[in-house]
Amino acid sequence: MDSNYIKKLAYSFGADVCGIGSIDRFKDAPKGFHPLDIYPEAKSVISIGKHFPASLFAANTKAPYTLVKNKSVQLLDDIAIKLTFHIEDQGYKAIPIPSDEPYEYWDSENKHGRGILSLKHAAQACGVGCIGKNTLLVNEKYGNRLYLGAVITNIELASDALSRNLCIESCNLCLKSCPQSALDGTTIIQKKCRQSCISSTPGGGFIYSCYTCREVCPFSKISSDS
Template sequence: MKDKIKKVFINLGAEVCGIANIDLFTDAPKGFRPTDIYSSCKSVIVFAKKIPKGLAYVSPRITYKHFNDVSLIELDRIAYAAANEIEKMYNVITVPIPSDVPYEYWDEENMEGRGIVSMKHAAVLAGIGSIGKSSLLLNAEYGNMLNISAFLTNLDLPSDAPAENICIEGCRLCIDNCPVKAINEYGVNQKLCRQNAYISNDRGFDVTNCNKCRTICPMAFGKK
C-alpha cells in the first residue's frame, strides 16, 4: 500500500515522498500537531517538488521568486489531486495541507509565522531529509532545492526510516554569510530574515532580495 500511495505522488509530479505515522508527532507543539487539525489522523504523507538548479545561479529578486512560488502552486495541485485519488482507491479520508500560505499563527513583534503543520519537521519524521543549520531541509539527492507539502489521512501506515544527516559538521557558511546575521547555532531570527529577504520593488511587485543561505550551502544540490 505504501508503494502504491507514493507512486500516486510521483506520477503527479513529486520527486520525493515519505510517510510518518502519527506516533512520531508526540513532541510537536500543541496546536500544530496533525491531530489538532484532523483528530482521526493516523499518518502524515509528506512529498516534495524540486526547483531548478539554475535558480541558485541568478539574482533571487524576480526569476527565483517567481518560479519558487510556482513550485508551491504545483505542490498544492499535487496535494489536491492525490487526496482525491487516494480517497477513491482506499475509501479513506485525506486532508491536504497548504504548502505555504495561508496560515493562522503570526507573532507581529517578532515577525514569526508558523504553518498549520511544520512541513520541514514533518519531512524529517517522514525520512525525506534533515534540517541544516540554515533551518532549510537537506535531502541527499536534491539538497536544499526542495519545497515541501503534506496531507493527513486516517490510514494507519508505518513510518519510513530516518534520512541521513548531510549537514557538514563544523560548516558555518550559511551562518557566516548571512548579510543580516539572522542565522546562529540556535536557529533563524525570522524578523531579521524577513525584513531583508522579502520586499516590494518600485513597481509594487513582491520580490525576494536574498537567498544566500540556500545558495552558499555546499549541500545545495545534495551529495556529490
C-alpha cells in the same frame, strides 16, 4: 492502500520526493501544531516535495527564483489535492496542507509566523531529509533545493526510514553569511530574516530577494543525478 502505492501515486502526480511517517513520529510537535490538532483521526503524514534547478543561483536577478518558487508552491498544492481526492475515493480521509501556508498564528511584534504544520519538520519525520543549521531541509538527491507540501490521512501507513544527518558538523557558512545574523544553528529569528528576504518591486510586485543561507550551503548545488 499501502505506502508504496501512495508514493507511486504522488510521483505520478508530479512529486519529486515523497516520504511517509506514522503519527507517533510527531510526538515532539508543538501543542496546537500537531497533525492531530488538524485532524484528530490522523494516522499518517505524507510529505511531498518539488525541487528547483541550481541554475537559478547563477542569475543576476532574483526574479527567476521567485517565479519558480511561486509555481512550485502551486504544483505542490495541486498534488496534495489530487492525493486527497484519490484517498477519499478509496473510502479514507485525507487533509491537504497548504505549501505556502497562510499564517493562522502570527506574532506581530516579532514578525513570527507558523503554518498549521511545519512542513520541514514533517518532511524530516517522514524520512525525506534532515534539517540543517540554516533551518532548511537537506535531501540526499536534491540537497536543500526542495519546496514542500503534505497530506494528513487516517490510513495507517508504514513509515520510511529516517534520514541520516547530512549537515556537515564543522560547516558554519550559513551562520556566517546571513546578512541579518538571523541564524543561530538551531532556529531562525524571523523578524531579522523578513527584513531582507522579500522585497517590493517598483511596479507593485515582490521578489524573494535573499536566499544566502540556501545558496552558500554545500548542498545548494548538489546534482539531482548523484
